[in-house]
Amino acid sequence: MSGEPRPVPRPTPETLPYWEATRRRELVRHRCDGCGAGSQHPRAICACGSTDLTWTRCTGRGRLFSYVVVHRPEPVFADEAPFVLAIVELEEGVRMTTRIVDVPADPSALPLDMDVELRWLELGDVNLPVFAPARPEGS
Amino acid sequence: MDAVIIGAAETDVLGRAPGRSVLGLNVEGGLRALADAGLETGQIDGVAGACSPHGVAHALGITPRWVDSTNVGGCSFLMHVRHAAAAIAAGHATRVLITHGESGRSRTGTVPRPRDPQSWTGQFEEPYGARPPYTRFTLPALRHLHDNGLDETALAQVVVAQRRWSSRVPRAGRRDLMTVDEVLAARPVAWPFTVPMVCMLTDGGGGLVVTAPEHATTEQLRRSVRVLGTGESSDPLLVAQAPDPAGDSAARRAADDAFAEARIARSEIGHVMVYDAFAHLPPIGLECLGLAPAGGAAEMIAAGETSPGGSLPLNTNGGGLAYTHTGMYGMFAIQEAVRQLRHEAAAQVPGVSTSAVLGYGGMFTASSVLVLARN
Numbered sequence: 001m002s003g004e005p006r007p008v009p010r011p012t013p014e015t016l017p018y019w020e021a022t023r024r025r026e027l028v029r030h031r032c033d034g035c036g037a038g039s040q041h042p043r044a045i046c047a048c049g050s051t052d053l054t055w056t057r058c059t060g061r062g063r064l065f066s067y068v069v070v071h072r073p074e075p076v077f078a079d080e081a082p083f084v085l086a087i088v089e090l091e092e093g094v095r096m097t098t099r100i101v102d103v104p105a106d107p108s109a110l111p112l113d114m115d116v117e118l119r120w121l122e123l124g125d126v127n128l129p130v131f132a133p134a135r136p137e138g139s
Numbered sequence: 140m141d142a143v144i145i146g147a148a149e150t151d152v153l154g155r156a157p158g159r160s161v162l163g164l165n166v167e168g169g170l171r172a173l174a175d176a177g178l179e180t181g182q183i184d185g186v187a188g189a190c191s192p193h194g195v196a197h198a199l200g201i202t203p204r205w206v207d208s209t210n211v212g213g214c215s216f217l218m219h220v221r222h223a224a225a226a227i228a229a230g231h232a233t234r235v236l237i238t239h240g241e242s243g244r245s246r247t248g249t250v251p252r253p254r255d256p257q258s259w260t261g262q263f264e265e266p267y268g269a270r271p272p273y274t275r276f277t278l279p280a281l282r283h284l285h286d287n288g289l290d291e292t293a294l295a296q297v298v299v300a301q302r303r304w305s306s307r308v309p310r311a312g313r314r315d316l317m318t319v320d321e322v323l324a325a326r327p328v329a330w331p332f333t334v335p336m337v338c339m340l341t342d343g344g345g346g347l348v349v350t351a352p353e354h355a356t357t358e359q360l361r362r363s364v365r366v367l368g369t370g371e372s373s374d375p376l377l378v379a380q381a382p383d384p385a386g387d388s389a390a391r392r393a394a395d396d397a398f399a400e401a402r403i404a405r406s407e408i409g410h411v412m413v414y415d416a417f418a419h420l421p422p423i424g425l426e427c428l429g430l431a432p433a434g435g436a437a438e439m440i441a442a443g444e445t446s447p448g449g450s451l452p453l454n455t456n457g458g459g460l461a462y463t464h465t466g467m468y469g470m471f472a473i474q475e476a477v478r479q480l481r482h483e484a485a486a487q488v489p490g491v492s493t494s495a496v497l498g499y500g501g502m503f504t505a506s507s508v509l510v511l512a513r514n
């Protein structure tokens with residue numbers, strides 16, 4: 001053990017709404033009201049030129065875009081290895097780095113484009129959005 | 140573009156040098172480049188580097204008229220060449236010294252990088268366990284493989300091809316030939332990446348001297364390399380948010396600018412260096428450079444086209460995977476291109492006269508390109 005605590009995000013004034021939403025277990029994106037584009041972190045101006053950007057709630061559904069299975073993590077994450085570090089693309093089009101949980105860290109269980117849905121990892125003042133394979137409709 | 144590289148050299152030791160600090164490695168790289176160019180420090184009026192060019196200039200007794208400390212990661216040194224060429228053309232400097240030194244393995248004289256939980260990466264990547272480069276730079280690789288009908292064998296083929304080069308390079312850190320099966324059976328670091336698909340971690344450095352032909356002597360010009368074209372760009376700071384690291388990316392924009400400036404066709408390129416911190420970068424880089432069709436680079440590499448005797452020699456020192464990788468490899472990619480164009484390389488490509496160098500930085504979020512030619 002390194003003795004180093006697990007890294008916890010510390011909001012800046014720009015990102016505070018994102019992390020406050022996580023406390024309510026809501027995943028939000030910074031959406032452009034002009035063209036609908038968005039990103040996980042806040043922007044000053046959208047690529048379309050609009051400055052009308054608002055934090056908007058996401059459905060929490062997405063697909064597995066890409067990933068690696070981490071076998072040699074930093075010491076602070078050693079107990080969790082191997083774990084699945086992934087890029088998830090939300091159905092709103094926003095991509096984010098996250099974890100895939102509740103599934104073996106085995107490529108055969110992790111086909112790309114698999115449907116995933118939101119889960120939460122509690123980290124003190126904030127909650128960390130992670131994803132798991134989507135449950136079938138209605139279950 | 141009317142710039143020439145008249146001095147190029149690496150530090151004596153590449154590998155383990157715990158007795159040398161980061162500053163010491165920069166200074167050694169600079170002094171060796173000056174010696175290679177036949178210059179005194181007093182003839183240098185511009186300095187550039189990713190690690191305190193201000194401090195390097197002072198250590199060398201240089202009083203600069205121009206300083207560039209651009210640091211976007213491993214491709215910074217390609218940008219320094221580009222910026223130096225522009226500064227010289229503008230009359231802001233006549234001879235620019237670019238240095239690199241990093242104690243990537245021994246961490247001697249390395250400024251510690253504390254976690255910054257308020258940074259973009261500290262908020263949106265590190266809490267998930269994404270901090271070492273092999274957990275971030277590598278994230279889009281599987282997408283690229285999947286979209287092109289490839290699997291991890293394509294990554295192993297890159298290692299196989301580059302070991303064919305490094306096995307001929309005495310200074311290379313990893314010189315054993317490997318088979319695809321051996322690469323795939325090696326210890327996983329971050330699947331699909333095994334140890335040989337991940338760059339080395341070394342101490343070392345190097346230096347370059349850039350000037351314009353009118354400021355150089357006949358003797359300096361005899362061994363010089365011409366900078367034909369340059370490009371640079373950047374993407375969002377978080378690798379997950381790049382529009383498409385393998386396609387519509389900083390690397391493609393930089394390459395398009397560099398080739399437009401160089402005014403030569405892709406088909407005229409005889410040698411390529413692609414920044415390879417990880418094994419997915421050579422095929423993706425070849426495609427971004429426009430030297431392989433989209434999705435077609437892996438097949439070229441597997442067919443031996445980038446190996447010794449092939450039509451497009453790639454990473455002829457063995458690359459960051461097998462030659463050396465101090466943390467910011469870009470300096471060494473330029474050094475190998477210069478050696479090839481001077482016809483002084485350990486694994487020399489016969490008769491080569493043009494080279495394209497592609498650098499990546501910031502975990503796939505910045506890039507720069509140089510098109511170079513034998514003068």
Ligand SMILES: [Zn+2]
Nearest residue numbers: 032035046048
């Ligand atoms: Zn917009």
